[in-house]
Amino acid sequence: MRIVLMGMPGVGKGTQAARLRDALKVLHVSTGDILREAIQTGSALGKRVRESLDSGALVPDDLMAELITERLSRSDASGGFILDGFPRTAEQVSILDRVLETLSVKLDRVILLSASEDEIVSRLSGRRICPGCGEVYHVDNRPPGSAGVCNKCGSALVQRPDDTKAVILGRLEVYKNKTLPLAEIYSERGLLQEIDASGDQATVFEGLRTVLGLS
Numbered sequence: 001m002r003i004v005l006m007g008m009p010g011v012g013k014g015t016q017a018a019r020l021r022d023a024l025k026v027l028h029v030s031t032g033d034i035l036r037e038a039i040q041t042g043s044a045l046g047k048r049v050r051e052s053l054d055s056g057a058l059v060p061d062d063l064m065a066e067l068i069t070e071r072l073s074r075s076d077a078s079g080g081f082i083l084d085g086f087p088r089t090a091e092q093v094s095i096l097d098r099v100l101e102t103l104s105v106k107l108d109r110v111i112l113l114s115a116s117e118d119e120i121v122s123r124l125s126g127r128r129i130c131p132g133c134g135e136v137y138h139v140d141n142r143p144p145g146s147a148g149v150c151n152k153c154g155s156a157l158v159q160r161p162d163d164t165k166a167v168i169l170g171r172l173e174v175y176k177n178k179t180l181p182l183a184e185i186y187s188e189r190g191l192l193q194e195i196d197a198s199g200d201q202a203t204v205f206e207g208l209r210t211v212l213g214l215s
């Protein structure tokens with residue numbers, strides 16, 4: 001299966017994509033994770049994108065075109081993938097169309113996860129991530145066994161620089177202006193399905209399983 005997961009920052013795309021990856025045995029491609037890894041390793045790409053990520057602005061489309069073309073052309077993407085965080089602009093829809101055409105494959109589904117803005121702010125301001133293994137926690141909804149420490153690798157948990165209130169509000173604006181309009185494009189293509197993502201993680205995943213015919 002080839003799936004795009006879209007929705008507001010913090011709605012749970014990464015959380016649900018990880019569950020879907022395990023259920024479908026396909027690749028999970030998070031453009032945010034790829035960019036954060038580039039920043040962490042200090043690569044040339046990382047140096048170019050750091051400011052955009054920290055401020056909640058989008059990385060330019062030409063850089064994203066290079067990144068996604070390279071990632072989807074690797075052999076581990078040939079069995080299917082879940083795209084989490086791409087496309088985010090109308091230009092990126094065209095970029096993805098071109099990559100898929102080159103690979104002679106098609107998208108099966110675009111899933112829009114929805115929740116209220118209050119829920120989003122609460123999810124993002126309570127999110128903590130493990131810099132060691134990438135595990136994602138929430139101080140209330142998914143706390144680690146020992147406060148501030150990753151269950152899996154024991155590293156000290158951190159808050160993403162873009163998870164402060166001011167940056168969260170800016171990211172929501174970017175989403176409304178640039179990314180939400182893509183729902184209309186995919187709806188016209190008959191690919192879009194919307195899921196209420198305001199419930200707990202297991203309930204949202206059940207909704208996903210149902211629309212994908214996995215139940």
Ligand code: AP5
Nearest residue numbers: 009010011012013014015031032059085123127138200201
């Ligand atoms: P990216 O990393 O993609 O950030 P985002 O879209 O803002 O999404 P998030 O990762 O913040 O949230 P999520 O929806 O994955 O939620 P999560 O599962 O973690 O992008 C970051 C930046 O990179 C962008 O701002 C931009 O600069 C750049 N970028 C990336 N892609 C780009 C592109 N294509 N073009 C240009 N620039 C790009 O969950 C959030 C929290 O809620 C967690 O704590 C989780 O435990 C909790 N939670 C999840 N589900 C539930 C639930 N059902 N109930 C309660 N809590 C829940």
